[in-house]
Amino acid sequence: MGAAKDLVRLLILVEVVVAIAGPxxxxxxxxxxxxxxxxxxxxxxxxxxxxxxxxxxxxxxxxxxxxxxxxxxxxxxxxxxxxxxxxxxxxxxxxxxxxxxxxxxxxxxxxxxxxxxxxxxxxxxxxxxxxxxxxxxxxxxxxxxxxxxxxxxxxxxxxxxxxPAPFLNASSLISLFATHGFNVQDMVALSGGHTLGVAHCAAFKTRLTTETATLDSGLGSSLAAACKSGGDSATATFDRTSTAFDGVYFKELQQRRGLLSSDQTLFESPETKQLVNMFAMNPGYFFFAFQQGMLKMGQIDLKEGDHGEVRKSCRVVNSGRW
Ligand code: HEM
Missing domain, CATH: 1.10.520.10 (Peroxidase; domain 1)
Incomplete structure (x- = not known):
């Protein structure tokens, strides 16, 4: 009886570990x-x-x-x-x-x-x-x-x-991320990776003319000016604090200051709007959800055992060709 109980406990433990770690x-x-x-x-x-x-x-x-x-x-x-x-x-x-x-x-x-x-x-x-x-x-x-x-x-x-392309809407983003086992919260939290970095005009210029209703007019004018003078290779930051990992990205979506269509859609779509509001209000919760998302992301379609190698140089396969 005791042994059976131990076995059940062990099985529950294994299930919990697998559930936390993911497929x-x-x-x-x-x-x-x-x-x-x-x-x-x-x-x-x-x-x-x-x-x-x-x-x-x-x-x-x-x-x-x-x-x-x-x-x-x-x-x-x-x-x-x-x-x-x-x-x-x-x-x-x-x-x-x-x-x-x-x-x-x-x-x-x-x-x-x-x-x-x-x-x-x-x-x-x-x-x-x-x-x-x-x-x-x-x-x-x-x-x-x-x-x-x-x-x-x-x-x-x-x-x-x-x-994902920068013009995808929330539904398409949800579907694409779901193919890798991500839920809606994972997708919105991972999009929060755009709290860091920049995009080129080529990626957001269409938004400047086709999405004026969901684009802060001040930001729209300054982006248009940047693209006009610098062309497709001009860059703009995703949020005002582009080297700090924080919740500002989500606050800016609330202010219609999202850079890509795929950013702003997260606030415009009823499927994702509440998550944006929650992450904007509670950056600690964004951090938690981002961790979960990254853990899942790091385990997509892994090569196991004989499938794969440890490269000597990250730029070339060990055999030198494939
Ligand atoms: C949700 C769908 C996503 C779309 C459509 C998307 C699209 C893009 C595009 C178009 C750029 C700018 C490329 C350029 O113009 O040079 C970019 C930059 C970036 N993306 Fe995403 N991305 C997505 C999700 C993610 C995720 C999940 C992460 C990480 C967790 C991420 C991290 C970044 C970072 C950090 C940059 C800035 C790179 C730099 O400054 O060099 N993105 N993304």
Missing amino acids: GAAALSMDYYAMTCPFAEYIVRNVVSEAVMGDPTLAAGLLRLHFHDCFVQGCDASVLLDSTAGNTAEKDAPANKSLRGFEVIDKIKQMLEAQCPGVVSCADVLAFAARDAVLFAGGPYYGVPTGRRDGSRSVFSDTFTAL
């Missing part, structure tokens, strides 16, 4: 590098800290790299592979042209290879670096389970449907 978590663990590269997290944190102190805008770049990695064929560092003579890689797709922070990842990887060669995957480096970037920008800290493996496929056309 795909079986391959990951919190102490994955404890024996093989115990200082891996510190090495990543030191390099990210130095990089972000030198250029605070890099936090945005590092966060976005992890997102664009995970949404295209899972978190397998495919976004880091360089194009080759016969293949245009993900990083050269239009949606990835403005990705930043590759040099920071290279530096981390070089240091890890010097310390413990062939052990820490580039996909794990991306997950750590994104977490630390958020932390140094003032955002929440969360433990990153590790053990991801690096993939060998990186094809630019894979990004076309996998990455």
Whole structure:
């Protein structure tokens, strides 16, 4: 009887752990590098800290790299592979042209290879670096389970449907994120990643003429002026505090100061408006929901066991070709 009770307790515990960690978590663990590269997290944190102190805008770049990695064929560092003579890689797709922070990842990887060669995957480096970037920008800290493996496929056309376009409305965003197991709250909280960084006019200029009813007129005029003088490559920040991870992004959506259509739609749509209001009022709750979302995001379609490798250089597969 006692043994049966213990078994039931054990099963409940396993279920709770799986429920917290989410699907795909079986391959990951919190102490994955404890024996093989115990200082891996510190090495990543030191390099990210130095990089972000030198250029605070890099936090945005590092966060976005992890997102664009995970949404295209899972978190397998495919976004880091360089194009080759016969293949245009993900990083050269239009949606990835403005990705930043590759040099920071290279530096981390070089240091890890010097310390413990062939052990820490580039996909794990991306997950750590994104977490630390958020932390140094003032955002929440969360433990990153590790053990991801690096993939060998990186094809630019894979990004076309996998990455959300800036003109998507709330319903389309909900559907796209749902394909990876995210609920509406996850999607809105993760969109809060736009508390950091900038977008180019090419991504928001249509909103300036087609969405005047949901665009603060002062912001509309200044964005239009910026785009007129700088063209598609001019940039604007997502919110007024673009290097600080905070709740200002959501407050600005309430003021109709969202930069992309896909930002403002979150306040305009009844499906997501309450979440925007809640995150704007309670940044602590936004931080909590963002952590949950990032944990899920870091576990999308993981390569397990023989599927995948630990790359020596994040820019090329180990065989040198694929
Ligand atoms: C919800 C759907 C999303 C859409 C449609 C979207 C779209 C975009 C676009 C168009 C840009 C600007 C690109 C440019 O013009 O250079 C951008 C930047 C950015 N995105 Fe997203 N994004 C989404 C979700 C996310 C998520 C989930 C995260 C992270 C959790 C994220 C993090 C960022 C960051 C940090 C930047 C600024 C990058 C920089 O300053 O270099 N985005 N996003």
